[in-house]
Amino acid sequence: MKQQDIKTEEKFMSQNIWLSISAGMVFLLLSVYSLIKHDIEEILIVGMSVLFYMVIVIIYLIKAGFPLKMYFKYAYKDEFLNTIDTNAYKHTSIAFGLCLLGVFYKSDAIPSEVSHAAMAVFYLGIMLLVYGASLLWQSRD
């Protein structure tokens, strides 16, 4: 195992944590926002804000040399990073399962106007946030 591979994995992990948390928060805000009625101006502001976030993320990914190819690797070579990544997936699965259970038992309380797309964005937000938060917590010194 090369030390350069480890450095790349460490860099990917730290950037991925903040990317997951920020994307999760944006998704959650969007799903909550979609529950409230709005006029066209507010929707434009939110749309522009999301677009701004995406531009910032893309600039950051390019400038910081984000190792995108890591997304296509099944596992980390470093033992500790691989362990916390696996644990984070477990935490994400549990959180997703709890969300589904909550929706199953409280389905009557969810307004009929809430679309499947809004629910999908909500689930994605929860999963990304839990994944990022779990990695952040486990990788503390």
Place this chain on the structure above:
Amino acid sequence: MQNHIAEFRKAAGLSQQELADAIAVSRKTISTVETSRFTPSVIIALKIAQRFNTSVEHLFTLDDGD
């Protein structure tokens, strides 16, 4: 399980990063092993022991609950 890696490392005048580089693992691996939050594989344990010219038994000791 307890370990004496931090003591061996400090005695050798190494930082966590230097030890991590020497055995090709991340610094977090060394940090979390030292604080007993992460139990390493036999391979990493042997590499650390080899780096300090000692045995794994000298580095790691079992607790009563293990």
